[in-house]
Amino acid sequence: MTSPKHVICEDAIEVKSENVEFNNEYIESTYDYSTTKITRNGNTIIATPVSQVYNFRTKRNVGKVGVMIVGIGGNNGTTVTGAILANKHNLTWETKDGTMKPNYFGSLTQSTTTLLGMEQNQEIYVGLNKLLPMVNPNDLVIAGWDISNLNLYESMKRAKVFDYNLQQKLKPYMENIKPLKSIYYSDFLAGNQSSRANNVYNGNHACTEHLNILRNDIKNFKESNNLDKVIVIWSANTERMCQYKDEHETEKSLLEAIESKEEEISMSQMFAVAAILEGCSYINGSPQNTFCNGIMEMARKRGVFIGGDDFKSGQTKIKSCLMDFLVSSGLKPESIVSYNHLGNNDGKNLSEAKQFESKKISKSGVVDDMVTSNNILYSKENEKPDHCVVIKYVPFVGDSKRAMDEYTSKIFMNGLNTIVLHNTCEDSLLAAPIILDLIILTELFERIEWKLEHEHAKCYKTFESVLSVLSFLLKAPLVAKDAPLVNAFFKQRGSIENILRACIGLRPINNMLLEYKTGFYNLYKTEEVEVNVKNSTKSMPKLLNKNKDINVNTIVNEQQMVDID
Numbered sequence: 194m195t196s197p198k199h200v201i202c203e204d205a206i207e208v209k210s211e212n213v214e215f216n217n218e219y220i221e222s223t224y225d226y227s228t229t230k231i232t233r234n235g236n237t238i239i240a241t242p243v244s245q246v247y248n249f250r251t252k253r254n255v256g257k258v259g260v261m262i263v264g265i266g267g268n269n270g271t272t273v274t275g276a277i278l279a280n281k282h283n284l285t286w287e288t289k290d291g292t293m294k295p296n297y298f299g300s301l302t303q304s305t306t307t308l309l310g311m312e313q314n315q316e317i318y319v320g321l322n323k324l325l326p327m328v329n330p331n332d333l334v335i336a337g338w339d340i341s342n343l344n345l346y347e348s349m350k351r352a353k354v355f356d357y358n359l360q361q362k363l364k365p366y367m368e369n370i371k372p373l374k375s376i377y378y379s380d381f382l383a384g385n386q387s388s389r390a391n392n393v394y395n396g397n398h399a400c401t402e403h404l405n406i407l408r409n410d411i412k413n414f415k416e417s418n419n420l421d422k423v424i425v426i427w428s429a430n431t432e433r434m435c436q437y438k439d440e441h442e443t444e445k446s447l448l449e450a451i452e453s454k455e456e457e458i459s460m461s462q463m464f465a466v467a468a469i470l471e472g473c474s475y476i477n478g479s480p481q482n483t484f485c486n487g488i489m490e491m492a493r494k495r496g497v498f499i500g501g502d503d504f505k506s507g508q509t510k511i512k513s514c515l516m517d518f519l520v521s522s523g524l525k526p527e528s529i530v531s532y533n534h535l536g537n538n539d540g541k542n543l544s545e546a547k548q549f550e551s552k553k554i555s556k557s558g559v560v561d562d563m564v565t566s567n568n569i570l571y572s573k574e575n576e577k578p579d580h581c582v583v584i585k586y587v588p589f590v591g592d593s594k595r596a597m598d599e600y601t602s603k604i605f606m607n608g609l610n611t612i613v614l615h616n617t618c619e620d621s622l623l624a625a626p627i628i629l630d631l632i633i634l635t636e637l638f639e640r641i642e643w644k645l646e647h648e649h650a651k652c653y654k655t656f657e658s659v660l661s662v663l664s665f666l667l668k669a670p671l672v673a674k675d676a677p678l679v680n681a682f683f684k685q686r687g688s689i690e691n692i693l694r695a696c697i698g699l700r701p702i703n704n705m706l707l708e709y710k711t712g713f714y715n716l717y718k719t720e721e722v723e724v725n726v727k728n729s730t731k732s733m734p735k736l737l738n739k740n741k742d743i744n745v746n747t748i749v750n751e752q753q754m755v756d757i758d
C-alpha cells in the first residue's frame with residue numbers, strides 16, 4: 194500500500210486518500226463497489242455480500258459546451274435562456290418587493306449541498322458542483338429551433354413568466370436570438386398548435402432531407418461557436434405516442450424508414466437521430482416515446498448518451514418524495530388522485546386527447562417501484578393504489594400551474610389518513626433549473642470513464658448510453674434493458690451523490706453516524722497539539738485540517754493543482 198496522498202483539486206475540494214490521484218488531465222480513483230447478491234434455497238433467501246473494484250477517471254477540462262433546445266421559443270426555452278443571461282450579466286430588476294437578483298434556485302447542481310464529512314461534531318456540506326468539475330451554466334452557449342419565428346424577446350413576453358422589468362433588462366440580449374427553422378409533422382401535435390407554425394420546412398413527414406438539415410444545423414452551431422461539444426434537448430410540445438412498427442426496431446430499418454418518408458417517424462425521433470449521428474447527447478424533456486429500439490441501438494453503437502423522459506418538476510416530484518415517505522413509514526397509500534390545471538401553451542397542447550395520453554402515461558408509473566418494494570403492504574399479486582391523473586386547460590392561470598393532490602392511506606388497524614396538497618407554481622420556473630441540471634450532469638458524464646481494476650487502461654469506457662443517473666430529474670426515467678427502474682426521490686438523489694463521491698475516491702454517504710452511537714470519537718482525532726488556555730498550558734485534541742479556519746467555500750476553485758505528498 195502506498196502512503197495517503199494529499200492533493201488539492203483544481204475545481205473542487207481537497208481529498209486526502211490513497212484511492213485518488215489528480216494529474217493534469219484526469220482525476221483518477223479506485224473504488225471498491227459493494228452490493229448484496231440474493232439467491233434462494235427453497236423458501237430461504239440467501240444474501241451474499243459481493244464487491245467489484247472499479248477505476249474511474251474524470252477529465253478535468255470542461256471545455257466549451259453548446260446546448261440546442263428544440264422548442265427554444267417556448268416557456269421553458271425562453272425561461273432557461275433568460276435566466277442564464279440574467280445570471281451571466283448579473284442583471285437586477287425592480288418589483289413591488291424591491292430589487293431582485295438572479296439565482297439558480299431549484300437546480301440540484303447549483304443550489305444544493307452534499308455532506309462531505311465530519312469536522313469534530315459538525316457535518317460539513319459543500320455544493321454538489323464542488324465534488325467534480327462541472328460546466329458553469331453561465332458559460333453555456335445556447336441556440337435552438339422553434340416552429341414559431343418570434344425572436345426570444347417576443348417569445349419571452351408571450352410566455353409571461355418573468356416580471357416586466359426583467360423582460361426589459363433582458364431585451365437587448367434576447368431580441369437578437371432567433372430560433373432556427375424547424376420540422377413540423379402536424380399529426381404528432383395538437384391541432385391547436387398549427388397557428389404558431391410559421392417557421393418550418395416544407396414537408397409533413399420524416400425524410401432524409403430534413404435529417405440532413407438538422408444535422409447541418411448542429412454542425413454549423415458547433416463550428417461557428419468553436420464548441421467542444423453540443424447537447425440537444427427536446428423542450429418542444431408533447432407529441433402523441435408513436436405507434437411503433439418494425440421500422441422502429443433497428444438502426445438500419447429506422448434510417449430506411451426516414452428515407453422512404455414513413456409517416457410514423459415523429460419529429461422528436463428525427464431530432465434524436467440527427468443528434469446521435471452528430472455524436473451529441475440527446476435528452477427528451479417531454480413524455481412521448483421517442484426512444485424506440487432503433488434509436489437506442491444507434492446511441493449505444495456510438496457511445497452517445499440519451500436520457501428521458503419528461504422533466505420531473507412539480508406534482509410528480511412531490512409524488513416520488515411523498516410515496517417514498519409513506520411506504521417507507523409502513524403506511525399504505527390506497528388512492529392517489531392528482532388534478533392539474535394550467536393555462537400556458539403546454540396546457541393548450543395537452544388539452545387534446547392524444548397528447549394528454551402521453552402525459553398521463555408518464556405521470557402514472559412514478560409510484561410503481563415504491564409499491565413493489567413493499568410486499569408487506571401490497572401483498573396481493575399486482576396490487577397497486579388507485580391512481581388517477583387529470584389535466585385541464587384554463588387559459589387565465591397562464592404558466593402558474595395549480596396541482597391538487599389527495600393521498601389516502603391505510604394506517605394502523607385499518608384507520609385512514611388523507612393528505613391533501615395544493616401546489617401553485619410557475620411551471621417554467623420549476624422546469625428551467627431541471628433543464629440546466631440535465632445538461633450539466635450529461636456533460637459531466639461525457640467526461641467520466643470507468644474500467645474494472647484488473648483491466649488494461651485501454652479498456653476505459655463511458656457509462657451505459659441510456660444515462661439513468663438522470664432519473665432524479667425525469668418523470669418516467671429511461672433505463673437500460675434489464676436495469677431496475679427507480680423513481681424513489683431519495684434513492685435517486687443518493688445515487689448521484691455517491692457516484693460523484695466514488696469518482697474522487699470517497700465512500701458513499703451511509704448516514705450511520707456510528708461513531709456517535711458507539712462513543713468512538715477517536716476517528717477524527719488525528720493529532721494532539723499544545724494550546725494555551727487562560728495562561729495555563731494544557732494538552733487538547735485538535736483536528737489536523739489545514740483548512741480548518743477557512744470557510745469551506747474558499748477551498749474550492751483553486752486554480753492550480755498542487756500535489757503535497
Ligand SMILES: NC(=O)c1ccc[n+]([C@@H]2O[C@H](COP(=O)([O-])OP(=O)(O)OC[C@H]3O[C@@H](n4cnc5c(N)ncnc54)[C@H](O)[C@@H]3O)[C@@H](O)[C@H]2O)c1
Pocket residue numbers: 263264265266267268269270338339340341375376377378382389428429430431432460478479480503504505506507537538539620621623624
Ligand atoms: N414544468 C414544465 O414546464 C414541464 C414539466 C415537464 C415537462 N414539460 C414539457 O416540456 C415541454 C415544453 O413545455 P413549455 O411549457 O415550454 O411548452 P411551450 O408550448 O411553451 O413550448 C414549446 C415550444 O415548442 C415549439 N415547438 C413545437 N413543435 C416544435 C418542433 N417540431 N420543432 C421546434 N419547436 C417546436 C412551440 O412552438 C413552443 O414554442 C412540453 O412538452 C411539456 O410537457 C414541461
